[in-house]
Amino acid sequence: MGKVIVITSGKGGVGKTTTTANLGTALAMFDKKVVMVDTDIGLRNLDVVLGLENRIVYDIVDAVRGNCRLNQALIKDKRFENMFLLPAAQTKDKTAVTEDQMVELCDKLKDEFDFVIIDCPAGIEHGFRNAIAGAEEAIVVTTPEVSAVRDADRIIGLLEAAEVRSPRLIINRIRTNMVQTGDMMSVDDILSILAVELLGIVPDDDAIIISTNRGEPTVMDDASLPGQAYRNIAHRLCGEEVPLMTLTPKKNSFFSRLKSLFSGE
Amino acid sequence: MEWPDRLTNLPTTMVNHTLRSGQSINSDGNVVVLGDVNPGAEVAAVGHIVVMGTLRGVVHAGSTGNEDATITALELIPTQLRIATHITRPPDGCSKDRSYRPETARIKDDEVIIEEYNTPK
Numbered sequence: 001m002g003k004v005i006v007i008t009s010g011k012g013g014v015g016k017t018t019t020t021a022n023l024g025t026a027l028a029m030f031d032k033k034v035v036m037v038d039t040d041i042g043l044r045n046l047d048v049v050l051g052l053e054n055r056i057v058y059d060i061v062d063a064v065r066g067n068c069r070l071n072q073a074l075i076k077d078k079r080f081e082n083m084f085l086l087p088a089a090q091t092k093d094k095t096a097v098t099e100d101q102m103v104e105l106c107d108k109l110k111d112e113f114d115f116v117i118i119d120c121p122a123g124i125e126h127g128f129r130n131a132i133a134g135a136e137e138a139i140v141v142t143t144p145e146v147s148a149v150r151d152a153d154r155i156i157g158l159l160e161a162a163e164v165r166s167p168r169l170i171i172n173r174i175r176t177n178m179v180q181t182g183d184m185m186s187v188d189d190i191l192s193i194l195a196v197e198l199l200g201i202v203p204d205d206d207a208i209i210i211s212t213n214r215g216e217p218t219v220m221d222d223a224s225l226p227g228q229a230y231r232n233i234a235h236r237l238c239g240e241e242v243p244l245m246t247l248t249p250k251k252n253s254f255f256s257r258l259k260s261l262f263s264g265e
Numbered sequence: 266m267e268w269p270d271r272l273t274n275l276p277t278t279m280v281n282h283t284l285r286s287g288q289s290i291n292s293d294g295n296v297v298v299l300g301d302v303n304p305g306a307e308v309a310a311v312g313h314i315v316v317m318g319t320l321r322g323v324v325h326a327g328s329t330g331n332e333d334a335t336i337t338a339l340e341l342i343p344t345q346l347r348i349a350t351h352i353t354r355p356p357d358g359c360s361k362d363r364s365y366r367p368e369t370a371r372i373k374d375d376e377v378i379i380e381e382y383n384t385p386k
Contacts, residue, residue, distance in 0.1 A: 150286050153303050157285030192363075193303055193321070195283060 051215020106134025
């Protein structure tokens, strides 16, 4: 029996889809059987980020309405045999699926997969409630911005009210040099407000933009810092203990920063 | 103003968790929050408000107009404080650094003042 994990944030543009794609891919690299479910009906993106856009025939709405069998809607990844995508519908809206249907869908998927990762739409309305309906665990993604942290706080409150057990936090797009100069919220600042378990931190990196545009998740790149961060998080999801990435450079040079990251100092 | 005043005899609501953004408490008596009050959360009480944590949100003590109402927090860095009909906010450009010491807000001479929390004698 697998785990159903929803990736959510409240605010848009903080990296829910990127996080879903990278964690899903990392788990597949660790030989887990993974399905990623895009619940952003009407604004689907996960297929693009994974580079699977041109393989879509059926989608989540077809699957829950019985227009096709569930297996027909699941797209097998082109790189990993054990990784699948259930894409959102693009021509319908969030009301095309109900919470009960999502619960039923998640129950079916977790029989077959080790990890069911649900990419939640931005906002706190129908789409959000659908996305969390069948989830047992939640990962909240935020960035070190006051607005994103405020929305994360709201989302954590809603998750607690919906009895999705103890949400865990990923802080995305950290820029160490700005934290050092006091121009960006630090990890501690964010944790003092949100007071939830920290699952991981991901540095800001141009490589993400390139990998997203190419449809190749950055976790597949051994040299990528955010890739390393996502691999660490995926290890933690498998129950392993991995120390947090050290993002504090001793000197401000890029190479000393790289060195300290890889030596684990 | 002396403790105990007549407001302290009002029924008290205990909130046993942190109030997060979007959550609110409205009480006919006093409110004690065992947790933080985060930015975007709101507490309104006819009587006193005590936050056993960090107060970062908006709170309104004496919400029906009682000027004896007070607001006490282990750490008082609110978005806005309201007591009876008075509304105050931290001055613009005021440091948002943490204070780590308990403080009480009350009305004195028709103004909201904030002072270090002192155990009632």
